[in-house]
Amino acid sequence: MKKTYLVTGGAGFIGSNLVHWLLDSSPDAQVIVLDKLTYAGHLESLEPASRNPRYEFVRGDIGDRTEVESLFRRIEPDVVFNLAAESHVDRSIExxxxxxxxxxxxxxxxxDVALHWSRGREKPPTFVHVSTDEVYGSLGAEGRFTEESQYQPNSPYAASKAGADHLARAYFHTYGLPVVTxxxxxxxxxxxxxxxxxxxVTLNAIESKPLPVYGDGLNVRDWLFVRDHCEALHLVAERGEPGETYNIGGNEERTTLDMVRGICRVLDESGPKRTTPHHELIRHVDDRPGHDRRYAIDASKITETLGWRPKTSFDDGLEQTVRWYVENREWCERVAKGVYERERLGLARGEK
Ligand SMILES: NC(=O)c1ccc[n+]([C@@H]2O[C@H](COP(=O)([O-])OP(=O)(O)OC[C@H]3O[C@@H](n4cnc5c(N)ncnc54)[C@H](O)[C@@H]3O)[C@@H](O)[C@H]2O)c1
Structure with a gap:
């Protein structure tokens, strides 16, 4: 069936990858992006889609009710992917x-617009609310987050995502809007x-600048290649159970230091040549205030119920990613120009 997908935050990192994924994998789909184009949103990331007649970009704010209502009336979405967000923990501290x-x-x-717009219609849109593992707080050396883990957000970013997740849940339980988180x-x-x-780290390394590692660098994160995430989101939209939440992870736990050393290894092998190995540029800097020690995801529910599992190995994904930044330095310079100079952010100086 021909579907209309509305992707909020589609000019950001995951959103732009999702737009490319949907256009490539669903030959009939219409994909409409709603994005405010903050410092993190860039039309350059959507350039490969720009001449596709099945794609449209709308500049707007998800908080502007009038604008969102008129967009729903005009495009009549079958699925809403809600990715628009402020997403950087360090900025949430500032x-x-x-x-x-x-x-x-x-x-x-x-x-609320999805709910009211769909009243009286045959079928409400499926609302896929995209959130983070950071809502669950921090783990010790053992264990993984499941969908039943308690919410314990520690940063303002995580707390704001947790608040949104609770609203998403309530709109299913109270009003029956088919929300999947x-x-x-x-x-x-x-x-x-x-x-x-x-x-x-990649950009600093190829310019022989210091590679900042927060604290002892032993904080652990689970890493997932973005295209595998996009595939999971698409699947959840098609086959996810309304009212359910699904944890999505790569089953690839790495410390920050492992990650930085991994990037250095890729660059030593295939990046611009240096006389000394790139890892010698690593510098430990003050830790992030309230830095969560470890996150790990148990993604068995989405694997068992929907058959999803990540396809990209960590080594392949990292190599592809580092190469992409080396080959797309112009994109990096254009998007950061005038808004970010790779300065340190988030040392808890309070609201600016
Ligand atoms: N990046 C990750 O590792 C990760 C992991 C888990 C979940 N998430 C979630 O996925 C989503 C996307 O993350 P990302 O890394 O692509 O973020 P991003 O910062 O790269 O992109 C966010 C996009 O949202 C847009 N935006 C911001 N405020 C807006 C508003 N008021 N109205 C409309 N558009 C607005 C920005 O312009 C930008 O294009 C977020 O909701 C984030 O919480 C991200």
Whole structure:
């Protein structure tokens, strides 16, 4: 069946990868992006889709009810993928207000418009609310987050995502809107804004600049290649059970130091030549305030119920990703120009 997908935050990292995924994998689908184009959103990331007649870009804010209502009336979405968000933990430490506004209030507006627009229609849109494993807080050396884990968000970013997840849940339980929530681990891949670990370290390394590692570098994250995440989101939209939540992870736990050394290894083998190995550029810097020690995802529910599992091995995914940043330095320079100079963010100085 020909479907219309609305992707909020489609000019961001995961959103742009999702748009390319949907256009490539669903030959009849219409894909409409709603994005405010904050510092993290870039039309350059959607350039490969720009001449596709099945794609449309709309600049707008998910918190603007009038705008969202008129978009729903015009495009009549079958599926809403809600990815628009403020997404950087360090920025949430410096200025949490935008996180509350977009992540909580914006998600509320999207849910409420979806509900009211669908009343009287044959079928309400499936609302896929995209969230993070960070809502569950921090783990010790053992254990993994399941869908039943308690919410214990520790950063303003995680708290704002948790608030949105609760609203998404309530719109299913109270009003019957077919909402499915996903909680995913750290993504990596092309089109990620250079403030995040992998692009930042890659770009600094090829310019022989210091590679900053927070604290002792032994914080653990689970890593998932972004295209595997997009495949999971598409599957959840098609076959996920309304009202359910699905954890999505790569089953690839790495410390920050492992990750940075992995990037250095790829560059030693195939990047610009240096006289000394890239890992000699590593510098430990002050830790992030309240830095969660370990996240790990148990993704067995989505594997058992929907048959999804990640296809990309960590080594392959990392190599593809590092190469992409080396080959797309112009994209990195264009998106960061005037808004980010790879400076340190998030040392808890309070709201700006
Ligand atoms: N990146 C990860 O590793 C990861 C992991 C799990 C979950 N998530 C979640 O996935 C989603 C996408 O993450 P990302 O890394 O692609 O983020 P991103 O920061 O790269 O992109 C966010 C996009 O949202 C847009 N946006 C921000 N505020 C908006 C508003 N008010 N209205 C409309 N658009 C707005 C931005 O312009 C940008 O294009 C987020 O909801 C995030 O919480 C991300």
């Amino acid at each position: 200025g949490p207000a935008a996180f509350v506004q977009t992540n909580i209030v914006g998600t509320f507006v999207m849910l 996903t909680n995913c681990s750290n993504n990596y891949g092309p089109y990620q804004f250079p403030e995040k670990l992998i692009p930042l």
